[in-house]
Amino acid sequence: MTVEQGIEAVDQFPVGMRVLAVDDDHTCLRILETLLHRCQYHVTTTDKAQTALELSRENKNKFDLVISDVDMPDMDGFKLLELVGLEMDLPVIKLSSHSDPKYVMKGVKHGACDYLLKPVRIEELKNIWQHVVRKSKFKKMKSVVTNGESEGNSDQNGVRANRKRKDPLEEEDEEEEEQQERGNEKKPRVIWTREMHNKFLAAVDHVGIKNAVPKKILELMDVDNLTRDNVASHLQKFRLALKKITNEAKQQVNMAAANSHFMQMSSLKGLGGFHHHSPIPLGSSQFHGGAATTRHYPSNRTFAGMFPHVSSSLPRNLHNDGGYMLQGTPFPPLENLHINSNNKAFPSFASQQSSLLVAPSLVLEGHQQSSSPSYSPHLEINKRLEDWSNNIPQSNVHSEPDALGWNMFGNSTNQTYFCRDTDFGSSSAAHADSLQMKQQHENIFSPMTVAQLLRSSSANEGLFMGQQKLEDGFMASDAGSLDDIVNSMMTQEQSSRVLGRRLA
Amino acid sequence: MDAHVAQLQMQYRNYILSLYQQGFLDDQFTELKSLQDDGTPDFVAEVLSLFFDDCVKLVGNMARALDQTGTVDFSQVGANVHQLKGSSSSVGAKRVKGLCINFKELCEAKNYEGCVRCLQQVDIEYKTLKAKLQDMFNLEKQIVQAGGIVPQVDIN
Numbered sequence: 242m243t244v245e246q247g248i249e250a251v252d253q254f255p256v257g258m259r260v261l262a263v264d265d266d267h268t269c270l271r272i273l274e275t276l277l278h279r280c281q282y283h284v285t286t287t288d289k290a291q292t293a294l295e296l297s298r299e300n301k302n303k304f305d306l307v308i309s310d311v312d313m314p315d316m317d318g319f320k321l322l323e324l325v326g327l328e329m330d331l332p333v334i335k336l337s338s339h340s341d342p343k344y345v346m347k348g349v350k351h352g353a354c355d356y357l358l359k360p361v362r363i364e365e366l367k368n369i370w371q372h373v374v375r376k377s378k379f380k381k382m383k384s385v386v387t388n389g390e391s392e393g394n395s396d397q398n399g400v401r402a403n404r405k406r407k408d409p410l411e412e413e414d415e416e417e418e419e420q421q422e423r424g425n426e427k428k429p430r431v432i433w434t435r436e437m438h439n440k441f442l443a444a445v446d447h448v449g450i451k452n453a454v455p456k457k458i459l460e461l462m463d464v465d466n467l468t469r470d471n472v473a474s475h476l477q478k479f480r481l482a483l484k485k486i487t488n489e490a491k492q493q494v495n496m497a498a499a500n501s502h503f504m505q506m507s508s509l510k511g512l513g514g515f516h517h518h519s520p521i522p523l524g525s526s527q528f529h530g531g532a533a534t535t536r537h538y539p540s541n542r543t544f545a546g547m548f549p550h551v552s553s554s555l556p557r558n559l560h561n562d563g564g565y566m567l568q569g570t571p572f573p574p575l576e577n578l579h580i581n582s583n584n585k586a587f588p589s590f591a592s593q594q595s596s597l598l599v600a601p602s603l604v605l606e607g608h609q610q611s612s613s614p615s616y617s618p619h620l621e622i623n624k625r626l627e628d629w630s631n632n633i634p635q636s637n638v639h640s641e642p643d644a645l646g647w648n649m650f651g652n653s654t655n656q657t658y659f660c661r662d663t664d665f666g667s668s669s670a671a672h673a674d675s676l677q678m679k680q681q682h683e684n685i686f687s688p689m690t691v692a693q694l695l696r697s698s699s700a701n702e703g704l705f706m707g708q709q710k711l712e713d714g715f716m717a718s719d720a721g722s723l724d725d726i727v728n729s730m731m732t733q734e735q736s737s738r739v740l741g742r743r744l745a
Numbered sequence: 746m747d748a749h750v751a752q753l754q755m756q757y758r759n760y761i762l763s764l765y766q767q768g769f770l771d772d773q774f775t776e777l778k779s780l781q782d783d784g785t786p787d788f789v790a791e792v793l794s795l796f797f798d799d800c801v802k803l804v805g806n807m808a809r810a811l812d813q814t815g816t817v818d819f820s821q822v823g824a825n826v827h828q829l830k831g832s833s834s835s836v837g838a839k840r841v842k843g844l845c846i847n848f849k850e851l852c853e854a855k856n857y858e859g860c861v862r863c864l865q866q867v868d869i870e871y872k873t874l875k876a877k878l879q880d881m882f883n884l885e886k887q888i889v890q891a892g893g894i895v896p897q898v899d900i901n
Contacts, residue, residue, distance in 0.1 A: 266828055266831055269831055269832055269835045271792050271795055272792055275792075310831075312827060338831035339827070359831045360776075360834045
């Protein structure tokens with residue numbers, strides 16, 4: 242595309258976005274085609290996966306987005322997803338009438354940007370263009386990072402200009418990206434380990450969240466090879482997470498809502514709320530994969546436990562102000578988890594930035610895939626569920642340093658994050674009926690490994706913040722970590738918010 | 746003439762409403778109708794005919810799969826049911842979709858008798874729906890021939 246054409250395209254985008262639709266079911270394909278036309282996209286259809294692959298290979302710039310069914314006779318839908326994603330680096334949206342979380346998870350793991358359930362509705366399709374934009378931004382970030390430039394926006398501009406794909410979008414994204422990039426570390430990735438994060442939290446707590454400046458935090462943390470910039474971007478994420486939690490805490494949410502939200506999120510149009518601040522994950526922290534896999538919360542963990550002073554302050558904070566639920570709690574993980582939160586606030590915690598625990602993000606964003614942690618969010622959710630069931634007064638929280646409340650990391654094994662709701666239903670659930678969740682989810686996910694998950698992680702953990710909320714319908718449990726609370730709060734909020742959306 | 750048209754339109758309206766009330770159609774069908782416009786006047790008819798062709802094909806596949814004298818490949822049956830479920834939900838064929846949900850469970854449970862019975866029901870159901878929709882299209886044609894326009898039926 243020439244520059245002029247590129248500019249025009251930008252102006253009109255998402256009108257004219259080129260979509261390749263693949264589905265062996267002719268009825269659905271025809272409907273999809275019409276729906277896409279209604280959204281003013283340019284559509285090419287085929288009922289064979291092989292043809293789709295060939296078409297997209299023919300000209301790598303031919304399509305902006307691919308929507309493909311999962312069950313196809315000539316090629317596994319997931320395989321197509323991988324191939325298209327890898328070779329052409331196109332955002333791929335999966336389509337299926339399988340609402341089974343297992344499939345959704347599989348889609349996410351194979352790199353799907355989104356997973357839509359049939360029957361597809363036009364509202365969902367109207368937002369799919371977001372994936373294209375996100376992906377292009379992601380690529381930009383990536384290219385910038387790999388160039389190893391640490392500063393110099395002009396260099397960034399140069400790099401951006403060199404990017405071939407999504408040129409039309411550059412103009413739109415430039416400013417935003419610059420800001421993001423500035424905040425991002427273009428240096429070699431810094432892995433934000435739990436210990437580091439704990440130190441970070443302690444430092445933040447020490448100076449007070451309002452006074453937290455990267456320089457001070459860096460000093461307090463006293464970690465080698467950590468730059469002010471690393472801390473700055475980490476702090477930014479943290480703040481966003483906090484904000485989110487604060488907002489959420491203000492709302493009454495119940496689990497069901499959270500669950501439905503989650504689920505919905507996955508199927509919803511591209512992450513309605515998912516804006517990422519640029520792939521922070523890129524380049525910056527990689528959470529050691531171990532986090533994702535190991536997590537255990539033997540008995541809670543909260544980050545609070547690590548820092549005595551923190552813990553003591555926590556409850557106080559909790560009671561006092563709706564604001565920070567927990568000072569210095571690692572929100573991000575939670576947030577990411579169940580919220581397609583825009584900020585992958587601490588993606589790093591979640592196992593790898595790229596995988597951003599946030600399950601939604603995984604689902605939604607194809608690029609998220611990173612090897613394992615992809616489902617960390619999933620784990621987290623489960624964790625969260627557990628936490629909920631554990632309903633513990635905050636004061637008990639402080640547990641082990643590892644806890645860090647990153648529930649997320651905890652359940653590394655689980656993949657079905659969608660199972661969240663189901664978790665409630667099945668697991669610790671004594672209070673499975675907590676209701677809404679159950680009702681809401683009945684049509685969505687079935688408790689799969691949730692039960693397993695729950696069993697695997699220490700069941701009673703998690704401080705549950707907001708007992709009242711718990712009572713609303715969560716399962717009572719015994720211990721909890723602050724971040725559990727936070728998590729639950731976030732979840733709640735999210736879910737209620739999402740609840741409104743496609744519930745069905 | 747107008748009275749005749751009005752009468753036909755009323756008949757049409759009632760007919761459509763009854764289809765919804767009896768559970769033959771659901772919201773998805775409404776969505777489908779809303780996608781039809783002057784640019785694509787036959788959209789609904791086209792999609793439905795694709796759907797019924799699919800039904801014939803899938804039911805045939807399932808019948809063959811269940812008719813094996815040896816061991817029945819339930820996963821094959823299940824795959825077809827899944828596909829039918831997808832397309833029926835996309836067109837708003839509520840009853841067919843409902844049957845597919847049961848059918849799927851029966852396949853998973855490898856319940857041969859149940860599957861055979863369910864398949865028969867699916868067969869009857871889609872044919873019934875086809876006949877009903879055919880009547881609906883005929884009414885539409887009559888209205889147009891009588892000089893009227895097909896009314897938009899508000900389901901609520």
